[in-house]
Amino acid sequence: MKNGRDSPERKMAERKENIVMFPFMAQGHIIPFLALAIQMQQRNNCTITFVNTPLNIKKLSSSLPPTSSIRLVEIPFCSSDHGLPPDTENTDAIPYNLVIRLLEASVSLRPSFKKLIQGLIEEQHGQRPLCIIADIFFGWTASVAKELNVFHAIFSGASGYGLACYYSLWMNLPHRKVIDSDAFQLPDFPEASSIHITQLATNIREGDGADAWSIYQKENLSGWLKSDGILFNTVEEFDDVGLLYFRRKICRPAWPIGPVLLPMENRARVGKGGIEWLSTKPVNSVLFVSFGSMNTISASQMMNLAMGLEASGKNFIWVVRPPIGFDINSEFRAKEWLPEGFEERIKDSRRGLLVYNWAPQVEILSHKSVSAFLTHGGWNSVLEALSHGVPMIGWPMAAEQFFNVKLLEEKMGVCVEVARGKSCEVRCEDIVAKIELVMNETKTGKEMRRKACQTMEMIKKAIKNEKGDKGSSVKAMDDFFSAALSMREKSEKEHCGVIQAERIW
Numbered sequence: 001m002k003n004g005r006d007s008p009e010r011k012m013a014e015r016k017e018n019i020v021m022f023p024f025m026a027q028g029h030i031i032p033f034l035a036l037a038i039q040m041q042q043r044n045n046c047t048i049t050f051v052n053t054p055l056n057i058k059k060l061s062s063s064l065p066p067t068s069s070i071r072l073v074e075i076p077f078c079s080s081d082h083g084l085p086p087d088t089e090n091t092d093a094i095p096y097n098l099v100i101r102l103l104e105a106s107v108s109l110r111p112s113f114k115k116l117i118q119g120l121i122e123e124q125h126g127q128r129p130l131c132i133i134a135d136i137f138f139g140w141t142a143s144v145a146k147e148l149n150v151f152h153a154i155f156s157g158a159s160g161y162g163l164a165c166y167y168s169l170w171m172n173l174p175h176r177k178v179i180d181s182d183a184f185q186l187p188d189f190p191e192a193s194s195i196h197i198t199q200l201a202t203n204i205r206e207g208d209g210a211d212a213w214s215i216y217q218k219e220n221l222s223g224w225l226k227s228d229g230i231l232f233n234t235v236e237e238f239d240d241v242g243l244l245y246f247r248r249k250i251c252r253p254a255w256p257i258g259p260v261l262l263p264m265e266n267r268a269r270v271g272k273g274g275i276e277w278l279s280t281k282p283v284n285s286v287l288f289v290s291f292g293s294m295n296t297i298s299a300s301q302m303m304n305l306a307m308g309l310e311a312s313g314k315n316f317i318w319v320v321r322p323p324i325g326f327d328i329n330s331e332f333r334a335k336e337w338l339p340e341g342f343e344e345r346i347k348d349s350r351r352g353l354l355v356y357n358w359a360p361q362v363e364i365l366s367h368k369s370v371s372a373f374l375t376h377g378g379w380n381s382v383l384e385a386l387s388h389g390v391p392m393i394g395w396p397m398a399a400e401q402f403f404n405v406k407l408l409e410e411k412m413g414v415c416v417e418v419a420r421g422k423s424c425e426v427r428c429e430d431i432v433a434k435i436e437l438v439m440n441e442t443k444t445g446k447e448m449r450r451k452a453c454q455t456m457e458m459i460k461k462a463i464k465n466e467k468g469d470k471g472s473s474v475k476a477m478d479d480f481f482s483a484a485l486s487m488r489e490k491s492e493k494e495h496c497g498v499i500q501a502e503r504i505w
């Protein structure tokens, strides 16, 4: 049946389907959605309507290639109506304490979002979009979809395991119920074993059920129960435990369709300097250090990290950003923030390369000279590393990153954690020890590299798309489309039934 008359490919080819995508207004959410949009459009032959607030749409339209046929649609939003500074529509542009206000304000988009979907239906002479795919924070969109009889899915750019821990924490606040210990279990996710209080982001740690974050998360994560399923940017073979959590918790399909990553041509490119430098280094000899585009560390952590990198004697590329307390986009002051003479020494010895602000991450990770990746454990970065078989040293900083690192270390054996959070004490010796553990020819190091390569092979298999030989991620995407198509068919039949019944009466 799979490739026959009823296959999703066949049905998708019969009429051009439209999919509506709606990510939360944060770069870390918009980027994975954009990657998904590009993939679905290319592989599944559908049109994409990408919804967001005006300033985010403006930014997107200038970064998409002119040939892109993704339709960008604005939903009206005025930040100053919600106690936010004027023209702030993205978490990138606001201090952390206002993020919750942006989240709360997003609920006010409901009437305009409903109107927008109704408009799309009218424009298509009554044909509904095949599906609405919304952010994990936009549980409220599921009820809009139900009212308009449109299939609805949540898309998670986070891992199944990471999101399962995150979801369970917000729904249960288990750390509030232990008194005599800093470690606890998740009541509905025992597979995660013990969680330590230092693995909780500040908002979860402080959450008591009555604060704005707890209230928003509890209500809106519950909104998923009205959705038809969850798409995960992950791979079944190594993230099955987390996927299982959602399958039993909300009794909906969880479709692991990853890794969905931005194609190279859609990434900003900067100077080739880093790649040229890498090419002068031996195979498997360089540590890549980057904490993602949104994070930085404290001034004292930065000093100790620099000393550790130098003391390790390994080659490294380090994407540096001003430490906490300084404007993250301001100029990097190496003389002030790094040990005395550090920049000159690593330059003269050609041992290290500092990259300011942004580096072509995938090009670096795919380079044969790179041996390991010191990362904050954001899932996108993790998938990029795993896709190239690169083992990791984890330094999680926010949200579900702590649990991504837990999964990578405890279940997958491709990572060791070196530090936790933006305020912990980081010792130079610990950094050296972890770098040597992963990069030296130690038993652990070799084993980690072997497992990272195994994971890379799993990923290649999961995305294999040949007739008669489809990987798990390709099958999951087929299943998702089949579910959406069959719901629409059913609702159209019911609709015809109603019309006929009206005629008879």
Ligand SMILES: *[C@@H]1O[C@H](CO)[C@@H](O)[C@H](O)[C@H]1NC(C)=O
Binding pocket: 104, 107, 139, 140, 215, 216, 217, 219, 220, 223
């Ligand atoms: C989401 O949270 C907001 C703010 O706490 C609340 O007003 C809204 O009703 C919630 N939405 C759903 C679907 O629960």
Ligand SMILES: *[C@@H]1O[C@H](CO)[C@@H](O)[C@H](O)[C@H]1NC(C)=O
Binding pocket: 436, 437, 440, 442
């Ligand atoms: C790692 O290798 C370096 C250089 O060969 C050596 O000095 C160091 O002791 C090694 N460390 C471990 C833990 O094997």
